Amino acid sequence: MLNPSYDCIVIGGGPAGSTAAALVAEAGFSTLLVERETHPRPHVGESLMPESYWVFERLGVLEELDRMKSFAKKVGVQFVNNTGRESQPFFFRSHDPRPCSETWHVLRSEFDQLLFNNAAKKGATCIDNTRVLDVHLTGDRATGVSLQTADGPLQNISAQVIIDATGQHSLIANKLGLKKVNPELKKAAIWRHYRGAKRDESGGGVKTLVMHTTDAKCWFWYIPQGNDLVSVGLVGNHEFLLKGRGTPEETFEEELAKCHGAKVRVKDAEPCDDLRVVKEFSYTTTRSAGDGWTLVGDAWGFIDPVYSSGVYFALQSAMMGADSVIAALKSGDTSAAKVGAWVEEFSTATRWVRKLVNAFYSGRFRVGKFVMEHPEHAAGLTDLLIGRIFGPNTGKIFDDLEPWMEQMDPMSDVEVEVAGAPVLA
DSSP: OOOSEEEEEEEOOSHHHHHHHHHHHHTTOOEEEEOSSOSSOOOSOOBOOGGGHHHHHHHTOHHHHHHOTTOEEEEEEEEEOTTSOBOOOEEGGGTOOSGGGOEEEOOHHHHHHHHHHHHHHTTOEEEOSEEEEEEEEETTEEEEEEEEETTSOOEEEEEEEEEEOOGGGOHHHHHHTOEEEOGGGOEEEEEEEEESOOOOOTTSSEEEEEEEOTTSSOEEEEEEOSTTEEEEEEEEEHHHHHSSSSOHHHHHHHHHTTOHHHHHHHTTOEEOSOOEEEEOOOEEESOOEETTEEEOGGGTEEOOTTTTOHHHHHHHHHHHHHHHHHHHHHHTOOOHHHHTTTHHHHHHHHHHHHHHHHHHHHTOOOHHHHHHHOGGGHHHHHHHHHTOOOSTTGGGHHHHHHHHHHTSOOOSSOOOOSOOHHHHO
């Protein structure tokens, strides 16, 4: 039985929502976490950034993550160009030997449920298979929600603060017209799992691979997981992948045939019957907080999957957002300024990854060449790749990278993968 009111209602039981709910509840505030699907639920985004470690440490789930047999230890990144040439592996521990330098490739259904269950352990009331039909606003102030369980009546529940973690559904952002798609990064992904695909565990774990197609119009991610599963995803321009072609599966197979790196790795594997499509990756919100509400995770925005930043940004924004909400509830002031106090720092830090994504798609980013000419930026680039983006000098690399790229011609024969691994290490 749900209460008629809570201090905080969190909408969306993915990594962002579960993280925020766990922390607010742990601080002693009554918290309701609502997920519209039923856990366990499949989801894209299996590769984590190493800097996720610190959020997991605060949530108290590091040991549980390490015990999960379906989660593979992620130790680095490797890149394959459009001719099939492979870079040397880029191992994170070469930059930082501490345990935080390595992370996991997770099975999202189990990962999301782990975090959802953790929120319940911390004291949040957690319900799934429940739809939030509306967020109640009085002017700009959020005052509660209307929700409905699968077999129950409509309920109106009030709250002092609403945290929107509804992902790309962006409930509040869509209601208020705050969502803004990046016209330069209108991408889509078609992805599925394979069983028995090739995996390389040299170096003590698995690596994320980024592999271009022969015409350099698309790229594939290749993410080995536990239980002999590999997530394989195709990313390209939305219209190129989904307009005027066959079914998504046909398009996936056509592009796979043009990607030597992915094709040879799945040659003898069994494709799972779970092909999915995700559209329009990159967007922002023009405002991320109002009186009594804030947006975290993909409800705040999303950049691109190329650097595996999505889950980390969800976790980090939720942790920072939860801290602001906790401070607001303690003070009795749940104004936009208080609940959104985290937004400026987070938005400033994540823009550096956005810049790196733009560099990746420009066709001008020859990483190995750049680092050879500017070795002083090797450590800074590595920090970006692992998600260490909250330092005062994080964006200094772009003082030299952007003018350097202007002198480079775009390449159709892509030799620009994001790791001249031996150099960066």
